[in-house]
Amino acid sequence: MQLHSFPEGFHACVIGASGAIGAAFVAALQNDPRCAKVVALHRNSVPALDLSDANSIEAAAAHIKSQGPFHLIIHAAGILHQQEFMPEKKLGELNMAQMQTTFMVNTFGPAMILRHFSLLLDKQRGVFALLSAKVGSIEDNRLGGWYSYRASKAALNMMIKTAAIEIKRSQPNAVVIAMHPGTVNSGLSQPFRGEQIGRPPAQAVNEMLGVLDGLQSEDSASFVSYIGERLPW
Numbered sequence: 001m002q003l004h005s006f007p008e009g010f011h012a013c014v015i016g017a018s019g020a021i022g023a024a025f026v027a028a029l030q031n032d033p034r035c036a037k038v039v040a041l042h043r044n045s046v047p048a049l050d051l052s053d054a055n056s057i058e059a060a061a062a063h064i065k066s067q068g069p070f071h072l073i074i075h076a077a078g079i080l081h082q083q084e085f086m087p088e089k090k091l092g093e094l095n096m097a098q099m100q101t102t103f104m105v106n107t108f109g110p111a112m113i114l115r116h117f118s119l120l121l122d123k124q125r126g127v128f129a130l131l132s133a134k135v136g137s138i139e140d141n142r143l144g145g146w147y148s149y150r151a152s153k154a155a156l157n158m159m160i161k162t163a164a165i166e167i168k169r170s171q172p173n174a175v176v177i178a179m180h181p182g183t184v185n186s187g188l189s190q191p192f193r194g195e196q197i198g199r200p201p202a203q204a205v206n207e208m209l210g211v212l213d214g215l216q217s218e219d220s221a222s223f224v225s226y227i228g229e230r231l232p233w
Contacts, residue, residue, distance in 0.1 A: 051109025
């Protein structure tokens with residue numbers, strides 16, 4: 001697909017580009033003839049970017065600054081589970097190590113991404129989307145469970161909204177949003193029937209890019225889904 005709200009020859013940056021969704025974003029943007037440059041960042045890229053290392057985040061932003069300004073920046077990294085843990089179903093399963101790991105990747109790292117990468121946005125048309133999750137909505141929480149993941153995404157949402165308000169003062173054309181990608185067939189969703197109920201990453205990315213292409217400056221500081229629905233914080 002082609003993104004028509006961005007200028008001809010626009011520049012994009014995808015953070016978390018080694019994951020299923022991030023890689024699909026990179027592929028889609030590389031296939032857009034209107035996109036002149038796609039910078040893909042992850043733990044093993046050059047420069048490397050590690051969400052648990054604030055110095056690497058700052059250094060990566062400084063390293064790619066000369067390739068900007070960027071019209072589209074997408075943060076697509078996140079964690080729900082790993083070999084050592086699965087989402088907690090009840091209070092009795094809470095433990096500090098899991099919470100610290102989850103918040104580092106889902107909240108603290110992305111907050112530093114906002115700090116350093118928002119400076120690279122194009123002043124005329126700059127969209128900064130960070131993937132969040134509908135289960136991070138406090139108002140929409142009806143089932144409970146998944147304590148660390150829900151809380152880390154709720155905290156991420158607050159970081160995004162607060163940053164969007166500040167960024168708007170100096171960059172009135174900037175669009176900074178939280179985006180819910182829906183269920184995607186990826187490593188993150190695989191233990192939860194992702195292969196049966198998720199969409200292929202390429203499809204999910206095309207849907208999200210379609211929404212991002214339609215965003216205007218007044219949409220900044222909002223929480224939107226892959227179909228463009230406004231979600232409650």
